[in-house]
Amino acid sequence: MSATASIEGRAFGDHLLLALVILLSIVMIAPVLWVIGLSLKDNTELMADPNSVFHAPYTLKNYINTVGTSSVFIWVRNSIIVSGGLTLGTLILSSLAGYGFARLNFPGRDVLFVIVLFGLAVPEQAVLVARHQIFSMLKFHNTYQGLILPGLSAPFGVFLMTQYFKAIPKELDEAAMLDNASRLRIFWKVLLPLTLPAQATLGIFTFLGAWNDYFWPLISATRKDMFTLTVGMASTQTNFAQSEGIGFLMAQAVFAGAPILIVYLFFQKYIVTAVSGAAVR
Amino acid sequence: MTADIEIRNVSKQFGAMTVLDHLSLSIRAREFIVFLGPSGCGKSTLLRMIAGLEAVDSGEIAINNERIDHLPPGKRGIAMVFQSYALYPHMTVRDNMAFGLANIGVPGKVIEARINEAARILEMPHLLDRKPGQLSGGQRQRVAIGRAIVKEPKAFLFDEPLSNLDAALRTRTRIELAQLHQRLQSTMIFVTHDQVEAMTLADRIVVMNNRKIDQIGTPMEIYERPATKFVAGFVGAPAMNFVDATLDRSGKNATARFADGISVQTEIASSQLTDDNYTFGIRSEDVRIVAAGQGNADGVVDVLERLGERTLIYARLGDGQQIVGSDAGNSRVAVGDRIGLAFDGQKSHLFNETGRAWHAREA
Numbered sequence: 001m002s003a004t005a006s007i008e009g010r011a012f013g014d015h016l017l018l019a020l021v022i023l024l025s026i027v028m029i030a031p032v033l034w035v036i037g038l039s040l041k042d043n044t045e046l047m048a049d050p051n052s053v054f055h056a057p058y059t060l061k062n063y064i065n066t067v068g069t070s071s072v073f074i075w076v077r078n079s080i081i082v083s084g085g086l087t088l089g090t091l092i093l094s095s096l097a098g099y100g101f102a103r104l105n106f107p108g109r110d111v112l113f114v115i116v117l118f119g120l121a122v123p124e125q126a127v128l129v130a131r132h133q134i135f136s137m138l139k140f141h142n143t144y145q146g147l148i149l150p151g152l153s154a155p156f157g158v159f160l161m162t163q164y165f166k167a168i169p170k171e172l173d174e175a176a177m178l179d180n181a182s183r184l185r186i187f188w189k190v191l192l193p194l195t196l197p198a199q200a201t202l203g204i205f206t207f208l209g210a211w212n213d214y215f216w217p218l219i220s221a222t223r224k225d226m227f228t229l230t231v232g233m234a235s236t237q238t239n240f241a242q243s244e245g246i247g248f249l250m251a252q253a254v255f256a257g258a259p260i261l262i263v264y265l266f267f268q269k270y271i272v273t274a275v276s277g278a279a280v281r
Numbered sequence: 282m283t284a285d286i287e288i289r290n291v292s293k294q295f296g297a298m299t300v301l302d303h304l305s306l307s308i309r310a311r312e313f314i315v316f317l318g319p320s321g322c323g324k325s326t327l328l329r330m331i332a333g334l335e336a337v338d339s340g341e342i343a344i345n346n347e348r349i350d351h352l353p354p355g356k357r358g359i360a361m362v363f364q365s366y367a368l369y370p371h372m373t374v375r376d377n378m379a380f381g382l383a384n385i386g387v388p389g390k391v392i393e394a395r396i397n398e399a400a401r402i403l404e405m406p407h408l409l410d411r412k413p414g415q416l417s418g419g420q421r422q423r424v425a426i427g428r429a430i431v432k433e434p435k436a437f438l439f440d441e442p443l444s445n446l447d448a449a450l451r452t453r454t455r456i457e458l459a460q461l462h463q464r465l466q467s468t469m470i471f472v473t474h475d476q477v478e479a480m481t482l483a484d485r486i487v488v489m490n491n492r493k494i495d496q497i498g499t500p501m502e503i504y505e506r507p508a509t510k511f512v513a514g515f516v517g518a519p520a521m522n523f524v525d526a527t528l529d530r531s532g533k534n535a536t537a538r539f540a541d542g543i544s545v546q547t548e549i550a551s552s553q554l555t556d557d558n559y560t561f562g563i564r565s566e567d568v569r570i571v572a573a574g575q576g577n578a579d580g581v582v583d584v585l586e587r588l589g590e591r592t593l594i595y596a597r598l599g600d601g602q603q604i605v606g607s608d609a610g611n612s613r614v615a616v617g618d619r620i621g622l623a624f625d626g627q628k629s630h631l632f633n634e635t636g637r638a639w640h641a642r643e644a
Binding site: 169171172174175176177178179180181185189190193194 | 334
């Protein structure tokens with residue numbers, strides 16, 4: 001009797017949880033559907049009645065206009081180059097630094113590690129003026145290196161990779177040493193492949209962070225052709241009166257969101273693992 | 282390929298702690314040597330120094346008369362099987378075995394031939410394309426041994442390789458290792474704290490204790506004529522019985538007298554002994570169970586351990602000391618019985634304060 005009650009109780013709990021999940025999913029997906037809906041409506045119709053999104057007629061005119069006139073593709077390209085370059089650079093540097101901190105004995109290692117970690121506590125705003133000045137002197141503004149370089153100082157990445165390398169048993173290094181492998185070969189062929197879950201976690205977070213970054217690109221990229229997606233989109237939205245209308249802006253937004261959606265589709269397993277923290281064990 | 286290994290006056294420190302203290306040892310070609318000792322005695326450190334995974338602070342290590350202690354691990358011509366197996370988890374068994382050979386530029390066809398031969402010897406051709414995560418503990422162990430075999434090393438080093446296996450698999454693998462040694466005729470050094478592994482596998486056992494070697498000898502030498510009290514207590518299950526004794530050295534052979542007046546005539550020459558106070562030692566199988574009043578001492582049975590072929594009897598003497606004796610497998614003795622204990626004086630041992638041992642003259 002009590003067992004039946006327990007099962008019924010569990011079933012009720014499951015149903016409640018399911019209802020909550022569905023509700024939250026609707027809350028999350030509604031703005032996306034709203035954007036897509038708006039992008040498929042004629043601008044004049046939307047001006048007259050924003051609720052027209054709920055009924056026909058729908059049109060692809062905004063998408064055709066976006067392809068023909070918008071700079072969104074240039075901004076997407078810039079964002080891909082910046083986010084991709086930053087992600088690749090961060091993975092390379094963090095892996096090498098993490099290996100060094102985890103496996104090499106050199107004077108001042110522990111102090112240096114603490115200094116690197118201290119970087120986590122320094123807000124970007126605190127170094128902004130100095131960085132701006134330096135980049136001006138180096139003529140790095142409005143260049144890809146200007147957008148990529150600041151993000152390469154990634155204390156979190158170094159910390160994550162250091163901890164991950166530390167968790168790999170040293171016997172593997174020793175077995176490889178007995179197998180006559182050089183230090184570089186041990187790093188490349190034995191240890192690095194084992195850090196793939198951590199690389200995926202770090203790569204995803206770095207890519208998403210760079211893709212969504214607005215603050216530094218707003219300062220460094222002042223030419224329209226060097227805008228990243230976030231800065232470019234903001235520039236059109238803040239100038240709404242002179243834009244092609246809300247349907248056009250939403251079509252831009254759909255184009256802007258597509259690459260990151262594709263990234264998500266390919267890496268969703270890793271993203272879920274990364275967010276749940278299960279990859280870092 | 283096989284190797285003489287010479288360890289000369291080797292020392293090792295970790296910070297202020299000395300883990301090996303001026304240790305010397307000669308290992309003959311094709312010999313199966315076991316380093317036996319308790320945790321922390323330095324046996325694994327010594328093995329790792331031979332492998333090149335720990336630096337030698339002072340002293341020399343030579344293989345076939347060539348010093349190797351300055352060479353990196355991969356250049357010493359030795360292979361090691363780790364306690365954790367240390368297989369590369371992302372590589373297949375085949376790639377695990379090929380990795381070391383590829384690193385020294387062995388041609389692909391030779392690598393393939395060696396892998397196939399090792400897989401045949403270890404009966405694991407069907408495992409070659411699996412990854413370590415898809416293997417059982419025993420199979421991983423085989424792969425680790427296979428990875429060592431394909432290198433055709435001068436010597437094999439084993440760092441407690443059986444300790445992660447269950448009891449049945451451990452026994453089976455022990456036998457397979459002995460067969461492998463006979464087949465390969467290679468020098469093998471095996472580290473363990475398990476005296477059964479040491480006794481069953483070794484040509485010679487090196488018993489280590491407290492940073493140094495206590496005794497080197499064949500398993501039966503170690504068992505029958507332990508050099509120190511530590512060796513006597515560490516090797517053999519149950520441990521040797523120890524009883525404090527004073528000696529009567531008036532006769533040709535010494536007589537040991539215990540605190541409650543019991544005396545045992547030993548076969549140890551009085552002329553060898555200089556003090557009066559020693560520890561008397563005797564193994565359980567040399568203590569026969571007889572009727573009360575018929576032996577050297579009487580005791581009351583505390584515990585019985587029936588092992589099948591014999592029964593171990595833990596008896597308490599009048600002064601409270603416990604002595605383990607041995608009786609037939611179908612012994613009728615019961616807990617609480619009063620029994621007699623007959624010590625075989627010919628098999629008894631004496632140990633002085635420093636632990637040094639004296640035994641009966643060899644027959």
